[in-house]
Amino acid sequence: MGTILNVENINVYYGAIHAIRDVSFQVNEGEIVTLIGANGAGKSTTLQTVSGILHSKTGSVEFCGENIAKVPAHKIVEKGLAHVPEGRRIFQQMSVRENLEMGAFTADASTIPSNLEMVFHQFPRLKEREKQVAGTLSGGEQQMLAMGRALMSNPKLLMLDEPSMGLAPILVEQIFDIIKSLNEAGTTILLVEQNAQMALSVAHHAYVLETGRVTLSGTGDELAASEQVKKAYLGS
Amino acid sequence: MSILTKFTGKNTNQYRRSAFWSYGVVIAGFILVSAMNSAGMISNSLQGQLVPICAYIAMAVSLNLVVGISGELSLGHAGFMSVGAFTGVIAATLFQSLPFLWVKLLIAIVVGGLFAGLAGVIIGVPVLRLRGDYLAIVTLAFGEIIRNVLNVIYVGLDEKGLQVATSMEGIHLSENGSMILNGPMGATGITKLSTFFAGFLLVLFTLFVVLNLVNSKHGRAIMAMRDNRIAAESVGLSATNFKMTAFVTGAILAGMSGALFALNYSTVAPVKFNFNTSILVLVFVVLGGIGNITGSIISAAVLTILPEALRQFSDYRMLTYAIVLILVMLATNNPQMKMFLSGLSKQVKAVFSKTKVYHRPQRAEEKGGAE
Numbered sequence: 129m130g131t132i133l134n135v136e137n138i139n140v141y142y143g144a145i146h147a148i149r150d151v152s153f154q155v156n157e158g159e160i161v162t163l164i165g166a167n168g169a170g171k172s173t174t175l176q177t178v179s180g181i182l183h184s185k186t187g188s189v190e191f192c193g194e195n196i197a198k199v200p201a202h203k204i205v206e207k208g209l210a211h212v213p214e215g216r217r218i219f220q221q222m223s224v225r226e227n228l229e230m231g232a233f234t235a236d237a238s239t240i241p242s243n244l245e246m247v248f249h250q251f252p253r254l255k256e257r258e259k260q261v262a263g264t265l266s267g268g269e270q271q272m273l274a275m276g277r278a279l280m281s282n283p284k285l286l287m288l289d290e291p292s293m294g295l296a297p298i299l300v301e302q303i304f305d306i307i308k309s310l311n312e313a314g315t316t317i318l319l320v321e322q323n324a325q326m327a328l329s330v331a332h333h334a335y336v337l338e339t340g341r342v343t344l345s346g347t348g349d350e351l352a353a354s355e356q357v358k359k360a361y362l363g364s
Numbered sequence: 365m366s367i368l369t370k371f372t373g374k375n376t377n378q379y380r381r382s383a384f385w386s387y388g389v390v391i392a393g394f395i396l397v398s399a400m401n402s403a404g405m406i407s408n409s410l411q412g413q414l415v416p417i418c419a420y421i422a423m424a425v426s427l428n429l430v431v432g433i434s435g436e437l438s439l440g441h442a443g444f445m446s447v448g449a450f451t452g453v454i455a456a457t458l459f460q461s462l463p464f465l466w467v468k469l470l471i472a473i474v475v476g477g478l479f480a481g482l483a484g485v486i487i488g489v490p491v492l493r494l495r496g497d498y499l500a501i502v503t504l505a506f507g508e509i510i511r512n513v514l515n516v517i518y519v520g521l522d523e524k525g526l527q528v529a530t531s532m533e534g535i536h537l538s539e540n541g542s543m544i545l546n547g548p549m550g551a552t553g554i555t556k557l558s559t560f561f562a563g564f565l566l567v568l569f570t571l572f573v574v575l576n577l578v579n580s581k582h583g584r585a586i587m588a589m590r591d592n593r594i595a596a597e598s599v600g601l602s603a604t605n606f607k608m609t610a611f612v613t614g615a616i617l618a619g620m621s622g623a624l625f626a627l628n629y630s631t632v633a634p635v636k637f638n639f640n641t642s643i644l645v646l647v648f649v650v651l652g653g654i655g656n657i658t659g660s661i662i663s664a665a666v667l668t669i670l671p672e673a674l675r676q677f678s679d680y681r682m683l684t685y686a687i688v689l690i691l692v693m694l695a696t697n698n699p700q701m702k703m704f705l706s707g708l709s710k711q712v713k714a715v716f717s718k719t720k721v722y723h724r725p726q727r728a729e730e731k732g733g734a735e
């Protein structure tokens with residue numbers, strides 16, 4: 129299994145704020161990798177740098193062997209890297225189906241029917257609400273829609289930014305079940321979470337981010353067993 | 365994200381359905397006015413308004429593309445109109461020896477559109493890369509700058525060709541020559557080329573361009589960008605490209621209506637296209653409903669005629685105008701009124717097409733825009 133994403137020594141600034149400091153991490157093909165950390169640790173900033181919305185001053189972001197650090201965001205999706213941004217960013221005014229079709233904007237139109245079928249298979253709820261206006265979906269459904277939309281581009285790597293945010297425990301479990309099943313179906317996943325317990329339970333590899341730096345890394349089980357992580361993120 | 369986003373409560377299906385109304389209103393209006401005209405039922409002063417009404421409808425529809433569909437506030441739409449007006453007049457004068465009126469008018473309108481589009485590109489390239497409402501500031505400045513520039517531009521034509529200078533003294537024409545642009549006095553000695561029918565065709569063309577854009581894959585991307593820029597970027601849309609398309613298309617259409625407008629008069633001064641005109645067109649758009657193309661058509665037509673129709677109230681004219689504006693705002697925002705209108709449109713539509721009308725859940729309006 130090769131490395132699909134290799135982030136090396138990135139430094140990202142918001143004006144004078146140095147948000148990401150020398151961060152490096154890898155994602156291997158077929159894995160679920162998670163970045164955990166508290167509010168403001170720089171998790172979203174890291175994902176946005178990988179997907180080209182922000183750019184690093186130093187280092188490199190290698191995706192499938194190609195340095196994409198300078199590639200603009202709209203070209204990165206075409207390369208097979210999909211980003212589900214934080215906070216359920218869906219197109220409120222469009223129907224569920226139209227939202228999904230937007231996800232295939234850069235893809236070949238002929239791929240839409242089979243990908244729609246795949247998304248509806250993963251998210252039967254969306255199928256039931258195909259014609260509903262997306263703004264009227266419940267929070268959990270909106271999260272499913274945002275994930276389904278990203279899957280429409282047939283990504284090699286799916287990046288999820290806090291998919292469990294603001295969801296009831298039962299829905300959180302459901303979302304994580306879907307993440308696992310997507311991974312089993314062959315999608316590599318980079319998951320950002322504050323819900324460390326859930327994230328570590330599904331992750332093959334994990335990184336802990338603290339104020340812009342990677343402070344710990346290991347397999348999901350190793351980190352779940354680590355005293356430091358237990359104290360800071362697992363509340364025990 | 366733009367403040368306008370939360371006021372544009374339409375999804376793509378609704379645009380597709382409202383195309384029917386937009387064309388219908390324009391064609392019915394044209395037939396009605398033509399019939400009344402041949403029956404001698406239209407006063408002289410209203411006859412003189414027919415071409416300006418068409419020009420303002422095209423202005424409102426094209427501004428709605430920028431403001432309503434792409435969600436960017438533009439405060440200088442009259443600036444593009446004036447670029448189109450004066451380049452159009454110059455083009456019409458250059459080609460004055462051509463045989464058919466409509467050929468000259470067509471050339472003037474195309475040239476006006478091209479130059480206004482060029483101005484749109486020059487403004488759009490740097491500004492649309494920024495996030496936030498910078499476009500409003502820059503277009504506001506553009507409208508004022510272009511007017512001030514036109515105030516010091518003198519253009520004359522004789523057999524040796526065009527002469528351009530920044531003062532009257534800079535132009536040395538032969539005996540057969542004549543001035544086209546005279547600084548603050550604007551274009552003088554224009555040969556009137558515009559007709560109501562030409563205006564009608566321009567409005568149809570504008571609608572055709574805007575509605576086709578809105579209903580295309582490209583148009584959906586423009587609206588996606590307006591609804592949620594981050595989501596749109598995350599599915600691989602380039603914010604700049606799609607906003608540019610809407611903005612430049614709007615500028616081209618404004619330039620075309622500028623040429624139509626100017627060629628309806630014997631003289632046109634740059635002051636005709638000042639900030640007030642930009643705001644006037646924006647009022648048409650807001651009152652007709654942001655993102656609502658049919659609304660823009662109706663409000664542009666009604667609000668252009670209204671000041672004339674209110675002439676009998678003399679001193680109270682502008683006061684009455686303001687009251688009418690307020691009443692329209694109240695009426696169109698009234699839920700009962702909205703329900704009545706949408707019920708009416710569904711019934712009428714059912715008569716024309718036997719297809720089933722898809723009902724949108726009411727909750728969308730309340731939830732839309734809240735993120």
Ligand SMILES: Nc1ncnc2c1ncn2[C@@H]1O[C@H](COP(=O)(O)OP(=O)(O)OP(=O)(O)O)[C@@H](O)[C@H]1O
Binds near residue numbers: 165166168170172173
């Ligand atoms: N647009 C911005 N301008 C300035 N500073 C920003 C901006 N966005 C984020 N930051 C700062 O960068 C740091 C990292 O933010 P980031 O959003 O990446 O954190 P996060 O780990 O995703 O947090 P959360 O779990 O709350 O989403 C924070 O200190 C934040 O205040």
Ligand SMILES: [Mg+2]
Binds near residue numbers: 171172173214289
């Ligand atoms: Mg975050």
